[in-house]
Amino acid sequence: MNMEISRRSFLKGAGAGVAATTLGAFGFGEAEAAFVEGLRPYKLAGTTETRNTCPYCSVACGVIIYSKGDISQGTAEAIHLEGDVDHPTNRGTLCPKGAALLDFIKAETRLMNPKVRRPGSNAFEEISWDEAIEGIARHMKDDRDANLIERNMDGVPVNRWTTTGFLAASATTNETAFLTYKAVRSAGMVAFDNQARV
Numbered sequence: 230m231n232m233e234i235s236r237r238s239f240l241k242g243a244g245a246g247v248a249a250t251t252l253g254a255f256g257f258g259e260a261e262a263a264f265v266e267g268l269r270p271y272k273l274a275g276t277t278e279t280r281n282t283c284p285y286c287s288v289a290c291g292v293i294i295y296s297k298g299d300i301s302q303g304t305a306e307a308i309h310l311e312g313d314v315d316h317p318t319n320r321g322t323l324c325p326k327g328a329a330l331l332d333f334i335k336a337e338t339r340l341m342n343p344k345v346r347r348p349g350s351n352a353f354e355e356i357s358w359d360e361a362i363e364g365i366a367r368h369m370k371d372d373r374d375a376n377l378i379e380r381n382m383d384g385v386p387v388n389r390w391t392t393t394g395f396l397a398a399s400a401t402t403n404e405t406a407f408l409t410y411k412a413v414r415s416a417g418m419v420a421f422d423n424q425a426r427v
């Protein structure tokens with residue numbers, strides 16, 4: 230029998246076939262498979278979409294995190310995550326590490342607060358974000374005041390700060406990268422890097 234099949238209906242049929250085969254492989258019978266397929270469109274209903282960036286590598290793929298609950302109250306829970314189709318870097322795709330980000334978000338070992346290991350101590354101690362930021366600023370200021378090289382041997386102003394380094398993130402926006410670069414270099418810092426080595 231000859232049949233006219235449009236490209237759209239062919240793709241739709243092929244997609245349904247793949248889905249049914251996949252569900253079958255997971256042990257679903259025909260009725261259960263139909264039930265699961267019926268639920269699929271509602272999986273993300275009522276969720277909040279939040280755009281973010283995969284933190285793993287320097288490719289910096291865009292992700293959309295779907296959460297349920299009140300984000301403003303800090304009670305939302307991430308329930309699903311996928312590549313952002315509007316993101317210019319990955320156009321919706323994610324590598325296996327990025328696709329498994331939900332486990333990273335929910336990991337029991339995930340670091341949620343800053344920690345410090347004080348001089349002479351062998352243990353990390355949890356501190357507040359304010360304490361961490363103030364402590365870092367204090368250490369940077371003291372170190373710069375003590376070690377800034379203002380002039381070279383010929384008396385030419387160079388303003389080099391060589392005793393502290395800065396590790397930035399390549400997964401930021403161009404604007405953030407520009408501001409980070411300006412802040413770090415204008416302080417005279419020489420050692421400046423990120424995970425993409427750019």
Ligand code: SF4
Nearest residue numbers: 283286289290324327
């Ligand atoms: S999804 Fe993969 S390629 Fe993209 S940023 Fe994350 S780890 Fe890198």
